[in-house]
Amino acid sequence: MGALKVHQNLVDEKTAEEMCSLCPFGAITYEDGKLDIGAGCRMCKICVKKGVPGVITYEEDKSPLIDKTQWNGITVYAENEEGRIHPVTYELIGKARELAAVNGQQVYVLLIGNGLEKAEEELLHYGVDCVFSYEDAELTEFAAALYADVVEDFVTKVQPSVMMFGATMKGRSLAPRAAARFRTGLTADCTILEMKENTDLVQIRPAFGGNIMAQIITPNSRPQFCTVRYKVFSAPKRNEAVSGAVKKMDVPREKMSSGIQVLDRIEKPREIDIADADTIVAVGRGIRSRNDLAMAAELADLLNAQLACTRPLIEAGWFDAKHQIGLSGRTVKPKLLITLGISGSVQFVAGMRAAECIIAVNSDKNAGIFDTAHYGIVGDLYEVLPVLLRHLKGGAR
């Protein structure tokens, strides 16, 4: 990264006028004999390339290169609720072990909360080298600022190369706060992670509405922060034997401060999450009217499945947003996924390609969904579905 520098000694009324009119974003202004670059600047550098030579220059950031050998270990943040570990933690541990094997790094788990004894022990069944445990009554309830203080303490003391968080509500709140404290990069919602020999983490995720896969690296700062959604990676098998160690950490009370006080906790009725479903029936714009959803709902009932949908049906107000599969919805990994009248856009497929068995029904034989599906039925869902329902109910053809 670098910055634009204005050389005021070369600025007069004429050059100022020329520079101001050159900026396509209107970010250059001239006031009281001073040329200024405002917040509207998009760093297109047209002023440097096409402006009056030397008036605005681009200065490369001269910050020293970090010593990567001083930053070691891949850390997974173990999200937990009173010691109950969120399953995304195990998926991240599985990936962390793969990444660590590339250059012989250690796998760490960072556990923050209260009543953590069982969680500490359980994590040692998953092949981690060390569980760093910060336990305190003040940490019983998740508070992003407080937890970020603890993450900061951990990173300062342990100097891990990578910090991995689940892209859950809490992970999404905590990871950027902690990353900002170290002025380092964070890549959200990674779908692929690869490790280079020099410990640079290649963080791959869809960008520009899923039209490209961006490869993002953080070559000149540490740690490298990333978040990964639940169900993107597979959890490793639990080992019968335990390995690794638990290290109880001193809670940095003097550094901890939060403007939030938890007064009460009211349990919400547990919602069914399509991300946890083993069987899903997903509907798309091939369904003509809201009333016709009843057919799909009947199929879901018969299969003991969850009903999910594509984004246009959310936009039409037919479903709650929690039912959307895809890039801007949920990532699912069921054993069986049946799609009805879904074209298979990249954004939809990004959220379901890991399903074990995909059966697609679409009237267009060229629909993209057939590239992803294991079984395809080319046909009108209004003809296919009634036959399927009759069969499942044990009726005649």
Ligand SMILES: Cc1cc2nc3c(=O)[nH]c(=O)nc-3n(C[C@H](O)[C@H](O)[C@H](O)COP(=O)(O)OP(=O)(O)OC[C@H]3O[C@@H](n4cnc5c(N)ncnc54)[C@H](O)[C@@H]3O)c2cc1C
């Ligand atoms: C930044 C961004 C993020 C997005 N995120 C998501 C996301 O998370 N999830 C998502 O789903 N979309 C997302 N979208 C929208 C996405 O691009 C598609 O528009 C959407 O997935 C299409 O939904 P669909 O397949 O239901 O509709 P369509 O693309 O319109 O497909 C309908 C399909 O139904 C078939 N059909 C029609 N009639 C019948 C019938 N009678 N029987 C059988 N088949 C029939 C047609 O052949 C067609 O293939 C996103 C878009 C952007 C730009």
